[in-house]
Structure formats: C-alpha cells, structure tokens
Amino acid sequence: MRNSVLIFEESAVIRQLCVDVLEASGFTVDTVDDTVSAVSAVILIDYSFIIVGDSNIGEPLAMPASIRAAEQACGKYTPMIALGERSDRKSCFAAGMDDYVQMPLSINALRKTVDRWFHYSLGRMHISGVA
Numbered sequence: 001m002r003n004s005v006l007i008f009e010e011s012a013v014i015r016q017l018c019v020d021v022l023e024a025s026g027f028t029v030d031t032v033d034d035t036v037s038a039v040s041a042v043i044l045i046d047y048s049f050i051i052v053g054d055s056n057i058g059e060p061l062a063m064p065a066s067i068r069a070a071e072q073a074c075g076k077y078t079p080m081i082a083l084g085e086r087s088d089r090k091s092c093f094a095a096g097m098d099d100y101v102q103m104p105l106s107i108n109a110l111r112k113t114v115d116r117w118f119h120y121s122l123g124r125m126h127i128s129g130v131a
Contacts, residue, residue: 009053054087064096
C-alpha cells in the first residue's frame, strides 16, 4: 500500500494529531507503540514513510537501526521522519532518519514534509515499475 504511513509516537496527543492530518490527506495510517511492532509492520507492509517521535529513536539509535536491518533483509527502504522534541536535527539524521519536523508540531510543517516524502515514494514506485 503506497499511501500507507506508520506512526511510532508515544504521545497520544501528537500521535492523534498526526493521524488526523494524514487521514485528511488521504493516507491509511497504522500506529505502533514499540520497536518490535514497528519492525514487524515494516516487514509486512510497504509504507510510503514512517513518522517516529524522537523519544522512540532509542539509545543507542536502536529503533532506526532495527528497522534498517529488517528492511535490508527484505530488500526495501522506507523513509523515516523524526518528530524532534528532545533531539536536534543533527542527532536524528545521525540515527538514520531521513527528515525532521521540529516540535512543537506545526501542522503546516508536517503537511509539507509528508507531501515531499509521498512524492518521493511515488517516484520510487515509478522507477521500479510498480506504478
């Protein structure tokens, strides 16, 4: 499902805000609350991108590394967007994130970032012949 998004965010308020914005934009949204569930979901479903609250990035960078290892075994790559509240942009990129949205969350910034990565995933589909 190329219009599917996975959200891994511990704050129920931020998670629901992201779900509301994404569903209003036509995405199907799945949410998870632990790394094992996130890795399992990424293996099973071909997401357009993953949104990760920075408190879930983990020490030392466990969550992104776990997802990347699982993806490598499956031959796929899913962009990950960090919601940065406790971490800065540089540390999120170092952890394996592909983009960063600063907290407090701006709906406009989230929409712009989502639009950019959705178009990126459409380009990947076209190049791989899935379109």
